[in-house]
Amino acid sequence: MRFLDIAATSAAVTATSGRKAKIGLLADALRRLDPGEIVAGAAYLAGELRQRQTGVGYASLRDLPPPAAEATLTVAAVDEAIAALSTVAGAGSQNRRRQLLGSLFSAATEPEQKLLTGLFGGELRQGAQAGLLAEAVAAAAEVPSTLVRRALLLSGDLKFVAVAALTGGAAALAEIQLRVGTPLSPMLAGSAPDVAAALLATGAPAIVDTKLDGIRIQVHRSGDDVAVFSRSLDDITARLPEVVAAVRELPLRAAILDGEAMLTDDSGRPRPFQETSSRAATGRAATGRAATSRATVGGAASNRAATGGAVVGGAAVSGLRPYFFDLLHLDGTDLLDEPGRTRWAALGDVVPAALTVGRSEVETEEQAAAVFAAALAAGQEGVVIKAPGAPYDVGRRGAAWVKVKPRHTLDLVVLAVERGSGRRRGWLSNLHLGARDPRTGGFVMLGKTFKGLTDELLRWQTERFQQLAVSDDGWVVRVHPEQVVEIAFDGVQTSTRYPGGVALRFARVLRYRDDKPAAEADTIDAVRALNTGGHPPDPA
Structure with missing residues (x-):
């Protein structure tokens, strides 16, 4: 042709x-x-x-x-x-x-x-x-x-x-079936503003998982061979030797596990996401306190619910640890189409509590709110409320899993960055933020921010965006739209300044999402829905 x-x-x-x-x-x-x-x-x-x-x-x-x-x-x-x-x-x-x-x-x-x-x-x-x-x-x-x-x-x-x-x-x-060693698109969670709205979507009783402040991992094991894949299905096995070692110790021959990897401090609390992300990106332990972080192993279910399984009393461990919440294949049997309760029971049979996320069953909004509060008190992101009868919906975002966080956040894409002035002179500082347009495949600008940027982030993003630069007029450096950043904001307002017709109020940087591709950034439709008071639709 x-x-x-x-x-x-x-x-x-x-x-x-x-x-x-x-x-x-x-x-x-x-x-x-x-x-x-x-x-x-x-x-x-x-x-x-x-x-x-x-x-x-x-x-x-x-x-x-x-x-x-x-x-x-x-x-x-x-x-x-x-x-x-x-x-x-x-x-x-x-x-x-x-x-x-x-x-x-x-x-x-x-x-x-x-x-x-x-x-x-x-x-x-x-x-x-x-x-x-x-x-x-x-x-x-x-x-x-x-x-x-x-x-x-x-x-x-x-x-x-x-x-x-x-x-x-x-x-x-x-003939194309689930194959151990071949990564598959992970099931994703929808969003809700609070646990009450999440329970309306999933129904009750429901399972409430702690939403860890780590990176999504999918681990495949066949005999002694272990492969670790990122959310975007990249092979990151060589960067996570602790995860490989932990999975090799499990009493199984073949498995596909879904979970997160996270660094913790001496008390079992999560280190900042950027440290976990950097550790996973380089394969080298972070410097300072994170380099020597460790969590104790063994303990009560209430502790696991609060900390994602990091505190269980006993032996001290160090480095980046896996915490699993789902099992898709076990010793020759595919579990994708089984209800969650079946998959999670099988997970509990082969993975110790120290390597699983905190999990509780709830029947009321009050019970779910208590688990949510405990997760936040332990330094985690929030919770994911799950319908126990739902299968694992590969690559889909629906109502069976619903995440709840304590603040408005969006995953947006950096479209350009401005050179800093004053104390930030010499760095690339002010970010131009874009939401994904599912109709065109492009991105729609929502506004700018330099709030929340530490000196460490300024140094990192200056190097990163110089690598992604496609043009530079001396003030604004336009970049290839691939870097995802998580933005916290106080609300969405109508705006004639930006092409999408909306802008974020008091936007500030929470963290960079190296684990998430631009194709999974939040859509302009989701942002507009927030402006009208509705709940954001599932991303396309």
Whole structure:
């Protein structure tokens, strides 16, 4: 298939607003791909490259050769060229990469160059998100969309699913099962302003889990092999040796565990999220008190409910510890479709209380409020209230799990950052904040803030946003929209200053969310719902 046809489809999808029309355009392009081109072609239609790392940065895309007059590139040829770029290393690699990139762009027509620039830069906003492309795969393969979505959630790889659907149909999709070692999209929690609203969604009796101030982890074990994956399904095994060691000690052969990892201080209270996040990102223990933090093991259920299982009396442990709250597979048996109470009973049989989150069963609002208060007193984020009869809804955010926090917070994306003045001169300071627009795949600016930024955060974000910079006018540095930041605020108000029509009141930085991709940031719809007094809808 000609690469120009992919470029034309991308442009048409960008110019089309209707969901059904977008699906039709994408499905038509998918049908025309040769079997060997499906992986690369599906990736391009989703706005991404098959290769995770290419070594091509924004600076490399600023000085490109003129476009070719005639289209000669195929999907396969482009994939081969980008694969060659991704393997360049060693002495002279920069020049060699520049030559390969120049050769590829020289052979590309103007629309093909536009698509390539968007793919390399990660800024192709054509509205073909994974959910939309999954529907297109179903239409192209003439299979039920439910089969494609489930296969996608279990495999975590839309390209793999597209190959299965387009070459083997429904039978091939049905063969895609939960596999130990292959991460799957985690079940997510909705939000409620208080425990009463959460219980209305889940019903009672309900289970109340402590919401730890840690990072989400998914741990796979097969024999002595243990793999740890992040919320975004990245392999972080090498960075979390304590988690690997703890899971190897469990009395089981094969398992998939869902939970969080967290640093605690000497009393079992959580260290600041940024310390846990930094520890998980680098694989090195934090300096100072966090480096020697430890929690005691063994104790009462009431303590576990308050502290997430960190205080249980006895042996002292150090480092970043796992705390599990769900079990998706155990010794050859998938548990995804089992009710929560069944999964959690199995979890309790193989994981000691010291490595599980605090969990209580409640029947009334007063009981749930007491657990919530205990979690906050222990320094945790809040609670997650769960319906005990619900299955594990892979990759979905619904009413079966509902989180409650003590303040308004949103996960937003940094769109730009301003240079500081006065005491902050020399640092990148004031953040431009954006909410995700599920209709376009882009981001809508909500306002700015520099509140809540410590000197440590200022140093970190200055280095981080220089790496993400796409333009710099001397005052405002515009960045690639991928860094998620959790923002606390006092309310939402109507505003004519910003394109979304709303702005945050008294916004302040709580923490950076390196564990969360921009695609999971809160939507502009959720922000607008807060302005009208309604509850925010589930993110798209």
